[in-house]
Amino acid sequence: MSKSALRRPSVKGSSSPLAKPASDGAPKLAPPAFRPVQLAKLVDTVPPGDRWIHEMKYDGYRILVSLGGGEARAYTRSGLDWSDRFPSILSEARRLNVRSALIDGEAVVIDTEGRSNFQALQNALKAAPVSIDFYAFDLLQLDGEDLTRLPLLERKGKLETILPAKSPILRYSDHIQGRGEELLNRFCGAGLEGVVSKLADSDYVGARDGSWLKIKCIKRQEFVLVGWTPSDKDRAFRSLILGVHDGGKLRYAGKVGTGFDAAKMARLMKSMAPLEQKAATVEAPRAEVRGAHWLRPRLVAEIAFTEMTNEGTLRHPSYLGLREDKKPEAVVLETEHCTATLPPPATTTTTTTTTTTTTIAISNRGRVIYPESNITKGQLADHYTEVAGIMLPWAGSRPISLVRCPQGRAKKCFFQKHDAGSFGEKVHQVGITEKDGHEEPYLYVDDAEGLVTCVQMGTIEFHGWGARIEDVEKADRLVFDLDPDEGLDFEAVRAAAFQFRDILRSLGLTTFPMLTGGKGVHVIAPLTPRAEWPEVKAFASGLAQAVAQSDPAHFTAVLSKAKRKGRIFVDYLRNQRGATAIMPYSARSRPGAPVAAPVTWAEMKTIDAPSHFHVGDAPELKKRAASKALAGWGRADQFLPDL
Structure with a gap:
């Protein structure tokens, strides 16, 4: 051509x-x-x-x-x-x-x-x-x-x-x-x-x-560089050792020894030198990595190959170049889906919002999950299928924690953020380094089938990090959770939300309110993912404490329930690495099957309760999201202001 x-x-x-x-x-x-x-x-x-x-x-x-x-x-x-x-x-x-x-x-x-x-x-x-x-x-x-x-x-x-x-x-x-x-x-x-x-x-x-x-046309994807083997000839190295996140853990994916010239090798050696460490990053056959120099997994390379063997290593790989735009945590094994089993999304007749169907079989569809409203597991799965198109921009490709209630919301529920292999291939894992240096597999989904698979496994709620898997170290939103004391009505929460809107607006941040489906409201400011967690947490903490000090009769920034008497707790702790918040359009494990939902500030003036929307309201939620008046809410991303 x-x-x-x-x-x-x-x-x-x-x-x-x-x-x-x-x-x-x-x-x-x-x-x-x-x-x-x-x-x-x-x-x-x-x-x-x-x-x-x-x-x-x-x-x-x-x-x-x-x-x-x-x-x-x-x-x-x-x-x-x-x-x-x-x-x-x-x-x-x-x-x-x-x-x-x-x-x-x-x-x-x-x-x-x-x-x-x-x-x-x-x-x-x-x-x-x-x-x-x-x-x-x-x-x-x-x-x-x-x-x-x-x-x-x-x-x-x-x-x-x-x-x-x-x-x-x-x-x-x-x-x-x-x-x-x-x-x-x-x-x-x-x-x-x-x-x-x-x-x-x-x-x-x-x-x-x-x-x-x-x-x-040919298979190619990103792999993490985890080491290199020395050469017995006059060249910088013999091959690069590759890793990929599979099942939430970094595993050995083979070696690549072609695609380099002297200049590329020199650049690679310069990039790899500061990352050398003694410990092996992956488990690999000893004969294949004899004499290896191991690296901290920080570099990502694009590799072309003909196929992947049954052992999970690459056949005929060739190095194409480093990918500076991709983070190692986001490098996962990319598998082909069969087109025949991918139901193409269909558009509704009233809006242009995509409606997705799934192939996930839901067992025990008639099991009652919400006893007080008689809502079943099948109805909950249908909710997530219907709202997938408007929920995934917020919850997709983001580390998540699940609230699982296998026997229904009135029975035992528990949080889960790591996968032990029980979710299957529709729910993905990304390896994230913990404080002590070891890596754990965190869950994430990126399509409707992932959402519904979680429901099949007893999930009701989806809580997400304030960062996406492409770069878990940089926040893409600020969340202020306005949590009222038991004695306060929703009018107090409404007034507090508008007060926070005005404060954040004065700092150059565009915000939107989200009904949590619980007691309070989240005031959310989307961010361009540039600032790292220490800066974001310091900003959120400073703002919450300043508000509490300036108006101690109505606000507190102290977690203790004894300090909340008659006041609203400004929960800023969601703005730190690893913290999560309820995702938009997620159901809640509360009576009546409420759903967390973003609203406009105009609607916030008259909305009746933080549990205004419920499972069963998906058609209305989709129509609102697709309307011209609401199409851009919450998407006016801003930079974190200089303070």
Whole structure:
């Protein structure tokens, strides 16, 4: 395939030359903040039918380009600000004729054969950033308007009109509708990476919800570098030792000894030297790792391979490069799903919110979980199936703790955050280093089948960390849990929530309230994941204590129940590493089957109780989330202010 075949074709009746936005007197708009990106599920075959569109799978870095008010930024898929690495892309983006935009795409380098080349991209980032192209395939915001609830084809249509027809850097990622298998065969024959298939009418939820699929020509994924073996020849090392998180633990995945030249080896040795340690990081056959130099698991490498053996090691692996945009904790074994068993999400007739079905069998559907309201296990599973599309952007790809009540909410319930292997492949594990240095497998889900599998195992509640698995050390939200003393009514909680909204607004933070389904309200401020836990905890603690000191008659920041008499406890302790909070749209193990639900500040003025929504209200919750008035609530991410 020629290089020109990858370039954007001219669009009939559409011209948008690069030009600075005209001064029309409208107020300037700041660049939109980072938001979680839509993720694709790996499958084995291309889905059939015209409901799917198919695009090229690029071999580069996933980037969100944000621009507005003459500024432009570039964020990685985990929210790292890499603006300094893509100056030519951002320079070109600043010239687009828009007031603001948030564009999803891939930064790539196209070689002379017309292929995106990951190694060439890494070289360009070190030496010649001007040679990097940006292929745009989605538009999340435009001129201050949130577009994520629009159908994909409508978003792509708007994207195409704002991109220049002949830019040497900014390119539109074209697609075909239907005929995906034909496109995959064509791409594989040309030595390209594969195809990404997307539901044409899907919205953008920022999670792995099954509406985007990826099909690869060759197998490749990220692995953690856990060591290296010395060479008996004149080279820096013989091979790299690889690990991958499988079942929540880092295990041996084989070695890679090809794909290096002298320069790559020198760079790798420089990166690995500070990470050397005496202890082995994984258990491996002694003969295969004789004389190994072991590393702390901090580096991630992209590896191509033909297949994985029955022993779990790679056959014919080849090194492609380091992945600085991925965290070792998020490197898990990626397995192909059978397309035939993936029920494609269908859209409702009243909204564009995705409704997902699952293949998970629920045993004892008629078992009563909530005795006072006669709600069954089957009804609870149906709730999570229905709300998956609006819940996963919050709860997906995030370490979670489960409240499991196998015999119903009135019987014994317990928290679970680690997996002993009982959940199966639909519920995933990510290894996270504990304070004492050892690693534990934490649970996470990234699709509806994972949610429903947890229900099958007796789960009622989902509580999540304040960070995603891509970088568990950086918070992506602040949570202030306003917990009233037993004698206080909801009116006191309502007033406290508005007081916190105003305080946080004065500090530059946009917030939204969430009804917890319990006694209180959470005031939540989404964050661009930049600040680490000590800073976030110090900020939350300082603010809670300042509020308690300034208004001791109504607030306390002390955990002791004796200190809460007639006051609201400002629980800031959820803003620390490992702490969890109830996830939006999670049911609660309380009488009446209440559901935690975000609301607008306007609704907060008249809402009757923190248990306003219940299991059975999923259609209303989905309709609210898809409405134009609510489409952007809680998604206006902000930076942690400098204090």
